[in-house]
Amino acid sequence: MKLIGSLTSPYVRKVRIVLAEKRIGYDFEVDSPWDAENHVSHHNPLGKIPVLILDDGSSLFDSRVIVEYLDSVNPVSRLIPEPNRHRITVKRWEALADGICDAAAAVFLERRRVAAEQSPDWISRQLTKVTQGLAGAARELGDRKWCDGNAYTLADVALGCTLGYLAFRFPEIEWRTTSPNLAELSDKLEKRAPFMETAPK
Numbered sequence: 001m002k003l004i005g006s007l008t009s010p011y012v013r014k015v016r017i018v019l020a021e022k023r024i025g026y027d028f029e030v031d032s033p034w035d036a037e038n039h040v041s042h043h044n045p046l047g048k049i050p051v052l053i054l055d056d057g058s059s060l061f062d063s064r065v066i067v068e069y070l071d072s073v074n075p076v077s078r079l080i081p082e083p084n085r086h087r088i089t090v091k092r093w094e095a096l097a098d099g100i101c102d103a104a105a106a107v108f109l110e111r112r113r114v115a116a117e118q119s120p121d122w123i124s125r126q127l128t129k130v131t132q133g134l135a136g137a138a139r140e141l142g143d144r145k146w147c148d149g150n151a152y153t154l155a156d157v158a159l160g161c162t163l164g165y166l167a168f169r170f171p172e173i174e175w176r177t178t179s180p181n182l183a184e185l186s187d188k189l190e191k192r193a194p195f196m197e198t199a200p201k
């Protein structure tokens with residue numbers, strides 16, 4: 001199988017970490033919808049990354065569909081628990097983490113427009129989602145070892161990718177000081193080989 005994505009996208013990083021945790025081999029094609037000559041829309045009509053191309057030539061998107069597929073193809077290191085209550089808890093964490101990224105990415109893109117076209121109200125609305133999302137994540141993590149309690153799951157992968165993206169693109173957002181429990185979780189995750197190998201650059 002082949003993964004199409006960039007080296008900075010937090011959604012692509014989530015998929016790469018899941019592939020590594022599950023020891024699934026794949027080819028990685030670096031491509032980005034923001035590059036003039038990109039081919040992303042040949043595989044995803046929405047023109048977004050990540051896209052996973054399966055051996056039969058069919059494609060999977062978006063990251064949540066891809067990671068669910070990957071977790072089901074082999075039993076190594078299950079990242080989405082089977083009991084329904086845990087499964088929904090983990091998927092909710094993923095939605096929260098991805099939602100923070102969606103808002104942060106919207107700000108990043110808005111700030112790339114020429115100054116006269118930027119909307120301060122839009123930026124402020126999205127930044128509120130980021131800070132409220134982080135506060136919600138910190139509150140729900142509390143003093144737990146991992147997001148879903150005692151087991152490392154996709155929830156931790158998703159939240160780790162979000163925190164890594166914020167550290168990379170928004171160093172001015174001080175989530176480390178306001179939420180020491182998120183900082184502790186992030187530091188623990190970034191020491192894992194799959195995280196170290198995929199750090200955004």
Ligand SMILES: N[C@@H](CCC(=O)N[C@@H](CS)C(=O)NCC(=O)O)C(=O)O
Nearest residue numbers: 009011033047048049050062063064
């Ligand atoms: N919900 C999607 C989000 C994917 C996404 O927004 N990817 C960005 C890169 S970080 C992208 O491809 N943006 C291109 C565009 O919006 O045109 C997922 O989880 O895969």
